Amino acid sequence: MKRYISLLIAGTMAVSASAQKTYIIKPLNLRDVQVNDAFWSPKLKVWHTVTAYDVFDKLEGKYEPDREDIIKEKKETGRTRDAFLNFDRVAQGKTNIGTSDGPPWYDGLVYETIRGAADLLVAYPDKKLEQKMDGYIDRIAAAQAADKEGYINTYTTLNRPNQRWGTNGGDDRWQHDMYNAGMLVEAGVHYYQATGKTKLLTVAVKMANYMSKVMGDAPKMNVIPGHAGPEEAFFKMYLLFKNNPALQKQVSAPVKADDYFALAKYWVEKRGVFADADGSRKRETFGAYNQDDKPVFDQQTIEGHAVRATLLGTAIVAMAEHTNDARYISVANRYWDNMAGKRTFITGGQGAIANDEKFGDDYFLPESAYLETCASIGGAFFSQRMNELQADGKYMDLFERALYNNILSGLSLDGTHYHYENPLVADKHPRWVWHSCPCCPPMLLKMAGALPGFIYAQDDKDVYVNLFIGSRAKLKLNNKNISIKQTTAYPWKGRVELTVDPASAQNFAVRIRVPGWAQGNENPYGLYTSATKGKVTLKVNGKDEPLNIDKGYAVIKRQWKKGDRIELNLPVEPRLVEPNQQVKTLENKLAIAAGPLVYGLEGNDNADVKNISITKEILLQEVNKPQLLGGVNVIEAWGADNKTQFTAIPFFALGNRGDHAYRVWLTESRQGK
Secondary structure, eight states, rough: OOHHHHHHHHHHHHHHHHHOOOOEEEEOOOOGGGEEEEEEHHHHHHHHIIIIHHHHHTTTOOOOOOOOHHHHHHHHHHHHHHHHHHHHHHHHOSOSSSSOOSSSHHHHHHHHHHHHHHHHHHSSSOHHHHHHHHHHHHHHHHHHHEEEEEOOOHHHHHOOTOOOOGGGTHHHHOOOHHHHHHHHHHHHHHHHHHHHHOHHHHHHHHHHHHHHHHBBSSBOOOOOHHHHHHHHHHHHHHHHHOOGGGGGGHHHHHHHHHHHHHHHHHHHTTTTTTTTTTTTTTOOGGGGGGGOSSSSOOOOOOOHHHHHHHHHHHHHHHHHHHHHHHHHHHHHHHHHHIIIIOOOOOOOOOOOTTTBBBBTTTTTTTOOOOBHHHHHHHHHHHHHHHHHHHOHHHHHHHHHIIIIIIIITTTTTTTSSOOOOOOSSOOOOOOBOOSSSSSSOOOOOOOOHHGGGGGGOOOSEEEOOSSOEEEEEEEETTEEEEEEEEEOTTTSSEEEEEEESSSOOEEEEEEEOGGGGGGTTTTSSSSEOOOSSSOOEETTTTTOOOOEETTEEEEEEEEEEEEEEEEEEOOOOOEEEEEOOGGGGGTTTTEETTTTEEEEEEEETOOTTEEEEEEEEOOOOOEEHHHHHHHHTEEEEETTSSOOEEEEEGGGGTTTTSOOOSSEEEEEETOOO
C-alpha cells in the first residue's frame, strides 16, 4: 500500500509540472511594509546594526582568524585578507601580478553585501552605513575606470588578464568572472532603488554593455556563467530601465536594456549546448555541476551545485513571469517539484553532498548532509519566485521552512558568527568568525533585506498574506488605498490578527496562507508526514468563518470596510515528523517540530544526545523560556526508557552556547511491538 502511495505521489509530481497554470502575483515594495514583530524585529535590528557592519569590516580584513586555514594564512602573510585592496590595486593600473586577496569570488561577495545592506537601508535608514558603502563604490568605480572597456573582475585582472570569462585556457568555475559581474549588476540595481544614487548602477551598465558586446550568438563569444546568478541580475536591470525610461538619462553610460535581457536569455538557453550547429565556437562545460550537461529545457531534475541550481531556477521563474514562455514554466516546475518532493531536508536545507556542494539522488537525505546556508537561501528565493508565478501557498511553505530553520541557523544570535554547513547531526560544529570562503554572510544579508517585502503580495484584485510577521503594509487595488496591520506572537503562538483598512468600502479577497503542516500535510509530495492534533480556525469580526482553502490559501471574499478584523488560529503545538519510507538514510527515525520550527537536542541540555530514543506515543510538553537564547520555546519529554528526560531547542538556536554535539532525527524505539 505504501509503495502504491509513493508511486501515486511521483505521478502527481509529474502531472503538476504541465497541469499548473500561471497566475502572477507580486510581493510588495519594501517601502510599503514596516515590520513590528516580537520574533523578527530584534533579529532585523541585529542584522542591520551589527551584521551588515561586521561583514563589511571583515571584507576589509578587520577580523581575528579563528579557523586553521586563515590562521595559517595570516602567519604567512603577516596580515588578514582585504577584498577592497584588490580594487585599489586594479585602480592603480596593476595587472598580471600573480597575487590577490581572497578567493576569485571576493568581488562578488562585496557586491552581494552591498545589495543586502541596501535593502536594509530602505526599512532602516542609516547614513553611516550609506556613507560607508559610498566609499566602497568610489573604489569600485576607480578600479573599473582603469580599463578602457569597462571590464572589472579583480582576480582575473591581477592573475589571469588574458583569460577573461574563463577563456584561453581559463576556468570560470574558479574565476567567477561571470558571477561577479552578475552580482555587480544586482548591487547597482538595489543600491539605486534604495538610495536613488546611480554611481554603482553606472559601473554595472558599463560592465553589462561590454559583456553584451563580446558574448552571445555568433560571431560573439560562446560563454555562459560557471555559476548561475547573472541571469536574474541582468533581467532585473532590464526591467529597471524598461519600467523607468527617464532613469536612462541619469546614468553616465549608454543604456541598452534589450541587450541585457537578450544576454540573460542566451545564458539560460545555451546551457548544455556546447557548440554551434556547425561545430564552431566550442566552449568548456562543467556538466551537471553547473546545470550544463544538457539543454535546460531537457533537464528533468534539479542537479549539481545546489546554490548554482537554485539561483538558476530563480532566474528561470523570473523570466517566465515576464515572457509566459511555456518552456521556462515547465522546467521551473520540474526543478521545484523534484527539489521539494524528493531532495529537501526537514529544515528546508538543500544539498546533500559535500563534494561539489551538490544535490544527491532522489530521497538521499542523510543526517550528516552538507546543507550549505547559501543553498537554503537560494532555495527560498526560488520558492518565493514560484509563488509569484503560480500563487500557490506550498511555495511559501517551503520558503518558511527554510527561513525559520536552515537559514536562521546560518547566523548566531549575536550577529557575528556563522555556519557554512548546517547538518542535522554533529559531534562538533563550531560557528566561525570568518571563513576562507565567506559566501554565506552576504547571502544572509540579501535574505534579511528582502524579507519584509515577502510578507504580503497582491495581484490586481486580491491581497495575499504569505508570512506571519507583525507588520503594517499599504497597497492599492483598483487605484484605491488599502492598509493592513498584522499582529502575532508566531512562531511561538498560532494566533494571527489582521486588521484590514480600505480607504473606502471595497470588494476584494484576502487570501491567507494556511501552512501545509497545519492541515496534516507536512510536505506537498509526502516526503515527510505528521499528525497535527489541533485544527485551523478562522474568524472575521469575531464570527466564525468557514475555511475555504484554494491552493494553500484561506480565501475570504467580501466587501471590506475600515477596521474589519480577521483572526486566524494555527495549531503550533509540538508534533512528530516521519520521513517517507523511500528515505533509507532515515529509517526508524522521528523528528520533533512545532509550527514552522524544527527542533534538535543539544549537549548543553542533554547528557547523552546520541542514545536518546523515543516512541510515537511520546508526550511533548512545550515550555517558554524567556531568558534562554533570546527567548525561545523548548520542548521537554521523556525518552523511550521512561528514565531519561530531554530538552529540545529550535534548530536555528543550536550552536549559540559553545560547541556541543546535537542531533535532529531521533531513533524510534519499538520495544515490545
